[in-house]
Amino acid sequence: MRLRARAARAVARRRFPGGEPPGEAGPVPAAGELWRSPAFEGEPGVLAAARAGDAVTARALLDRWIDEHPPHDDDAWHPYEVSTRVGDWIAAVTLVPELASPPLSESLWRQLRRLEANVEDDVLGNHVIRNARALVLGGAAFDAPWLTRHGIDLLRRELPEQVLADGGHYERSPVYHLVVLRDLLEVQAVSPHSWIGDAIERMRVFAAALMRPDGAPALFNDGGLEQAPQLELPEPAEGLVVFEHSGFGVAREGPLWLAFRCGPLAPEFLPAHAHADALSLQLWWDGRPVLADAGTYTYEPGRERNWFRGTAAHSTLKVDGRDQFRLRGALRSGRLPEVKLRFAREGVLEASVRLGRRVRHVRRLEWSGDELLVRDLVDGYGRHRLESRLVWAPGADERVELAVYGPGERREEPAWVSEGLGARVETRATTVRAKVKLPAELGFRVRCLE
Numbered sequence: 001m002r003l004r005a006r007a008a009r010a011v012a013r014r015r016f017p018g019g020e021p022p023g024e025a026g027p028v029p030a031a032g033e034l035w036r037s038p039a040f041e042g043e044p045g046v047l048a049a050a051r052a053g054d055a056v057t058a059r060a061l062l063d064r065w066i067d068e069h070p071p072h073d074d075d076a077w078h079p080y081e082v083s084t085r086v087g088d089w090i091a092a093v094t095l096v097p098e099l100a101s102p103p104l105s106e107s108l109w110r111q112l113r114r115l116e117a118n119v120e121d122d123v124l125g126n127h128v129i130r131n132a133r134a135l136v137l138g139g140a141a142f143d144a145p146w147l148t149r150h151g152i153d154l155l156r157r158e159l160p161e162q163v164l165a166d167g168g169h170y171e172r173s174p175v176y177h178l179v180v181l182r183d184l185l186e187v188q189a190v191s192p193h194s195w196i197g198d199a200i201e202r203m204r205v206f207a208a209a210l211m212r213p214d215g216a217p218a219l220f221n222d223g224g225l226e227q228a229p230q231l232e233l234p235e236p237a238e239g240l241v242v243f244e245h246s247g248f249g250v251a252r253e254g255p256l257w258l259a260f261r262c263g264p265l266a267p268e269f270l271p272a273h274a275h276a277d278a279l280s281l282q283l284w285w286d287g288r289p290v291l292a293d294a295g296t297y298t299y300e301p302g303r304e305r306n307w308f309r310g311t312a313a314h315s316t317l318k319v320d321g322r323d324q325f326r327l328r329g330a331l332r333s334g335r336l337p338e339v340k341l342r343f344a345r346e347g348v349l350e351a352s353v354r355l356g357r358r359v360r361h362v363r364r365l366e367w368s369g370d371e372l373l374v375r376d377l378v379d380g381y382g383r384h385r386l387e388s389r390l391v392w393a394p395g396a397d398e399r400v401e402l403a404v405y406g407p408g409e410r411r412e413e414p415a416w417v418s419e420g421l422g423a424r425v426e427t428r429a430t431t432v433r434a435k436v437k438l439p440a441e442l443g444f445r446v447r448c449l450e
Contacts, residue, residue, distance in 0.1 A: 277293070
C-alpha cells in the first residue's frame with residue numbers, strides 16, 4: 001500500500017477537487033470541553049485567539065489565510081498542514097460560533113476535499129492519524145457522515161498496527177505518542193467507539209509511565225517539549241515497569257527515575273523520527289535531571305540534524321566510530337539494528353543491540369540506593385574501537401560521583417541538550433574510549449549525591 005501511494009503521490013497532490021459545501025460548517029460541541037482544556041494550551045494562530053475569546057483576531061487570521069492561499073500544490077496545502085488547520089478551524093468555530101461564515105465554509109470544504117483525495121498513505125504513522133482526525137471532525141462540522149466514516153475506517157485500519165499491545169505508539173517517540181493520543185481523544189469525543197477507547201486507555205498508561213518527574217515526556221526519538229500536549233493521565237506505577245513491545249523500561253523508586261531504551265527503535269518501514277540511541281538511558285534523582293537525552297534541535301537536513309540523531313549524542317556505546325544505523329538525510333535511514341530486551345527484574349535491566357554481523361553490545365543496568373551501575377559487554381571478533389558515553393544534564397555532573405572501569409581512557413567532551421526545536425544548551429559528556437580485542441567489558445558507576 002505504501003509503495004503504491006508513493007508512486008501515485010505526484011499525480012494525487014495535483015488534485016484539488018471542487019464542489020459546493022453541503023451546508024455551512026457549524027460547531028462541534030462534543031469536543032468543546034477538550035478544546036478549552038490545557039491539552040490545547042499554547043496552540044498558535046486561530047485556535048489560540050478563539051481559546052482567548054478574541055473573535056476579532058481569529059476572524060482576521062481566517063480571512064487573511066483564505067485570501068493569501070488559493071488552492072496550490074505548496075506547503076500550505078500539504079495534507080498534514082491541511083489536516084491540522086481543518087481541525088483547528090473547526091475547534092475555533094466551536095469555541096466562537098460567530099466565526100462561521102460562507103467563505104470559511106467554502107475554504108474548509110475545499111480543504112477537506114483535498115485531504116480526502118490525498119490521505120498520506122505514502123507516509124503513514126502519526127500523519128495518517130492526523131488525516132483521520134480532520135476527516136472525522138469535518139464530517140461532524142458539515143453533517144457529512146461519509147467523511148466521518150472515511151476517518152473512522154482509516155483508524156480501524158491503522159490503530160491495530162500503530163498502537164502496540166503495551167500501549168506505545170509504534171514510532172517510539174513519547175512526544176509524538178502524546179500528539180497521536182490527543183488526536184484520538186478528539187475523535188472519540190465526536191464519534192465514540194469502544195475499540196478507540198481501548199487504544200486510548202492503553203496509550204494513557206504508557207504516556208504516564210514515560211513522563212519524567214517534571215511532568216514532561218522523556219525525549220527519546222524525535223520531538224520537542226513544545227510539541228507535547230498536556231493531557232490528563234493516570235498516576236504512573238511505582239517500581240519497575242517494562243514495555244517490551246515498545247522497547248522501554250522505566251523505574252520509579254523513591255528519588256530515582258530511570259528510563260532505558262531496550263527495544264526496536266522504530267518500524268523498519270518508518271524510521272523518519274528514529275534516533276540511533278539503542279540502549280541509551282535517562283536518569284533523574286530527587287526530581288532533578290542527571291543523564292539527559294540530546295533531544296531534537298532541528299528537522300532540517302545537515303550536520304546538526306545528524307548529530308542530534310546520531311549515537312554520539314546519547315548515553316550509549318559507539319563501535320568503530322559509526323552510528324548504530326546509517327543516517328540518510330533528515331528523515332531516512334539504513335537498516336535499523338536488532339534490539340532485544342534480555343532480562344528485567346527489580347533493580348536490573350539488560351538488553352542487547354546487534355551492530356553488524358561481528359559485534360553485539362549488551363548493556364546491563366543495576367541500581368540500588370543512590371548508585372547506578374552501567375555495564376557494557378561487547379561480544380564479537382577482532383579488534384574494535386569502543387566508545388561508551390554518558391551525557392550529563394546541564395550542571396548535573398556536579399551532583400554525582402563517577403567511577404569508570406575496564407580498559408580505555410576517560411575524557412570529558414562538549415555535548416548539547418535540546419528540549420525544544422531551535423534551542424540548545426551546552427553540557428558535557430564523559431566518555432571512555434578503548435581499542436580492544438573482543439570480547440571486552442567496560443562501564444560506569446554513578447552515585448547520586450544528596
